[in-house]
Amino acid sequence: MPAAEPLERADVFGFPVVAGTMDQLIAHLITTAETLDRPILIAAADAHVVTRGVRQQEYGNHLDTFDIICPDGMPVVWKLKRQPTRNAPHRLSGPDIMSELWDKGQPSPHIRHYLLGGSEQTLATLREKLLARYPGAQLAGSYSPPFGTWDETIQQNILQRIAESGATCIWVGLGCPKQETWLASMRHRLPAALYFAVGAAFDFHAGTVRRAPLWIQKRGLEWLYRLCREPRRLFKRYFTYNSLFLWYTLTGRKHSPAATPPQPH
Incomplete structure (x- = not known):
């Protein structure tokens, strides 16, 4: 099998973020899955x-352990565009990556999906809609884990379910920061597969949360759309981190890795 074409990356606050198109990313992921x-x-x-x-x-430090960091959000894309890159950076959002890989990964026998996260009701709706939209896709399994802290018994149960499913694409919808923290901390125990931390993608694709229209997304205002729909839950997050994004851009502050991260794949 030919090796996956390397993805170009550029620095965003000290993190190597992919600079390229969705087609380049999906081709890389399909080849990697083989x-x-x-x-x-x-x-x-x-x-x-x-x-x-x-x-x-x-x-x-948890993000440092990730092999691929995609620009999910126009402010991140705009920051990438201020740097010299061979490829024009595009937005590579979790929900869109999910749609594209479910669609374009169908001909490959190596693309088998697993859904981890969300409520039983959300997962049931999500399974139904994804399989109707992508009838040739392979769904190897799904699991709605308990809310709250997971003890070793729950952890082992999740790992066993993933391993026994034979899935190669594990979609993790636990929300930030839990999904990234869990994946990074469990990396040494995870079966070989692609693991996607995709946050609200489950709710968007299941239709339990309405996504912003495309014209709003392209103008970098999806956060405002979501804030208007869920002000009590999202106000503190967006006020804090959007303000910090501007401040870090102005001051040039970056993340300083505690140790050398793994070589990007």
Whole structure:
């Protein structure tokens, strides 16, 4: 099998973020899935994720262990565009990566999906809608884990379910920062597969949360759209981290890795 074409990356607050197109990313992921020999962690990083990584050292160290960090949010894309890159940076959001890989990964026998996260009701709706939209896709399994802290019994149960499913694409919708923290801390125990931290993608695709229209997304105002729909839950997050994104951009502050991270795949 040919090796996956390397992805170009550029610095965003000290994190190597992918600079390229969705087609380049999906082609890379499909090729990588054919030769998996270890877990590959993929994060969809918006302004909230990258600024949290700077503000909270431990969370930033978790992001350092991810093999691929995608620009999920126009402010991150705009910051990438201020740097010299061979490829024009595009927004690579969690929900869009999910749609594209479910669609374009269908011909490959190596693309088998697993859904981890969300409520039983959300997962049931999500399974139904994804399989109706992508009838040739392979769904190897799904699991709605308990809310709250997971003890070793729950952890082992999750790992066993993933391993027995034979899935190669694990979609993790636990919300930030839990999903990135869990994947990073469990990396040494995870079966070989692609692991995607995709946050609200489950709710968007299931239709339980309405996504902003495309014209709002392209103008970098999806956060405002979501804030208007869920002000009590999202006000503190967006006020804090959007403000920090501007401050870090002006001051040049970056995340300082505690140790040398793994070589990007």
